[in-house]
């Protein structure tokens with residue numbers, strides 16, 4: 001008898017293991033930064049969105065902040081506009097901004113909305129312009145002008161909270177306005193962190209295209225499962241953290257030092273990494289602590 005239902009019993013036990021976590025996190029806001037690097041495969045994308053639908057249906061309140069750097073690169077290539085990054089930020093002239101906004105707030109944002117709606121989770125796509133949600137000022141790294149790139153100065157959470165209260169999952173693209181209502185391109189890790197802080201999220205998860213923070217980025221067995229402020233400093237000094245991992249880890253530290261309780265960098269390519277992290281004892285990826 002027991003043997004006959006072995007598979008079903010195993011499945012039921014998974015649900016029982018998850019119960020404690022569901023009760024613990026009920027009503028909690030989870031901000032998910034879905035990076036463009038982990039968006040390139042349609043099957044994986046659907047699986048990530050199903051996980052988010054599960055979070056929603058068991059009582060958590062997910063907010064998705066998405067990137068799309070790779071899609072912007074592709075579109076810029078198509079229209080033959082050259083693009084470069086300085087300190088992890090895209091140099092953004094007027095034409096680049098137009099393409100970035102078109103790709104982020106159009107194709108990617110509405111694509112994610114459509115996928116979530118298709119699996120029965122009501123979602124609303126917004127950019128930082130909507131409801132004047134994200135205010136920025138022009139960023140000048142080391143005094144250098146890199147165009148229409150914004151540093152966030154204020155997040156108005158009214159619209160996000162209204163949507164969450166009404167049962168919608170907000171999906172946010174990373175274009176904001178300055179005080180004169182000019183549009184700016186913003187790094188998606190910065191937006192996810194600013195929103196997580198503003199809504200007092202209990203979790204902030206960065207879904208990317210690598211296992212987590214690695215001592216040697218080409219060797220997954222060198223995964224660092226926990227990082228705190230002290231060890232992060234050493235990692236930055238040692239030069240192990242490069243490229244897109246620099247703004248990501250800096251943002252993780254900013255979040256944990258500003259009341260976001262749990263911050264993780266997870267591999268968006270690993271099927272169900274979100275559910276494994278939130279609903280099981282087994283941690284995946286890198287957890288960042290104060």
Ligand SMILES: Nc1ncnc2c1ncn2[C@@H]1O[C@H](COP(=O)(O)OP(=O)(O)O)[C@@H](O)[C@H]1O
Nearest residue numbers: 035036037208210213214217240241242244245
């Ligand atoms: N020490 C490190 N551990 C892991 N990844 C690293 C490290 N240093 C640099 N990286 C790079 O950071 C990348 C993730 O950042 P990014 O490409 O900006 O992703 P996303 O689009 O998700 O924001 C990885 O693919 C990897 O190439």
Ligand SMILES: CC(=O)N[C@@H](CCC(=O)OP(=O)(O)O)C(=O)O
Nearest residue numbers: 036067068069089090186187188
């Ligand atoms: C200013 C700046 O660099 N903006 C980013 C916005 C998208 C982003 O951050 O996407 P990922 O998370 O996929 O890297 C860009 O133009 O690529």
